[in-house]
Structure formats: structure tokens, C-alpha cells
Amino acid sequence: MWIYEKKLEYPVKVDSCNPTLAAMILEQFGGPDGELSAGIRYLTQRWTMPTNQAKAILTDIGTEELVP
């Protein structure tokens, strides 16, 4: 099961409002071929991996991709 850390992975400084850019970034993450899509695939395909290394890698990268 997953635990949520109430912090960002990296510090972020936002100084201007750019809705067009924001929409593009969100599309990159949640749209077709986005990180979210890939992350869900990793997390569901790890169950059929033949080696422990593969199970671990898919679990860990899937976890990293999951939280925006």
C-alpha cells in the first residue's frame, strides 16, 4: 500500500501565471502517453514479471510516477 508524503520532491518557485503552459504540463502528466498512464501500466504489469528485480523496478518507478 502507498503512503503520501506531505511535501514536494523538489522546491518549486512560481512567479508568473501561465494557463497555457499549465494546461500543457497537465496534459503531459495525465493525457494519453502521460506519466500517469505509464505509471498505472508499471503497477499493474509488475504482477506478471518473472524476476524479483523486474517486480521491484516496476513497483518503484510506478510509485515515483504516481504522485504529481
Place this chain on the structure above:
Amino acid sequence: MDIMHREQCLRKIQELEFAVIELNLYLDTHPTHQQALMDYNKLTQELMNAKIMYERQFGPLTNFGYAPSQYPWQWIESPWPWENEHTCKEDMSCGSMKRN
């Protein structure tokens, strides 16, 4: 100033966590690399200590039983990670400025 201090403590955690995540991923495919494993354990210890120090002063970073809370329930408190001076409403309910 309190906000700077909180950000500094958080930055240390972010740095340690980045290193730990990378070592974790490396070890997933190189489980017998002794030096990497030693580094991972050393940084993990540092990270755990840094988090405990941070939480003692600024409240929990995790919930669902992973960290304790003072009274009243701290988990709900601002700032949430996506809040900053731009997203703060007029009533200051996102309390970046709230602590002490």
C-alpha cells in the same frame, strides 16, 4: 524568519530523499553492490533523523499511522505542498504564515 527555516529543513529532506530514491532504483538491478547498499543505509538513517526533527517542529509529513500528531490534529494544517503566496486566500486559511 520561520518560513525560511522550515524551507531549509525541508530542502535537506528533499536532497537526502533524492539520493535515497536513486540508490534504491540502482540497487533494484544491482543487489550485490555493497558500497551502494552501505550508502543507502547511511543516508536512510540521516533521512529518518531529518524527518523526525522536521516533524517535531512543523508537524507530520505522513499520516495513516506513520507519524504522530500534536493536538489538535495537525495533518489537516496548511501549508499543503501546492500552496504558496499566490494560492493563499485573503482569509489566510492557508497558513504558511501561521506557525508562531
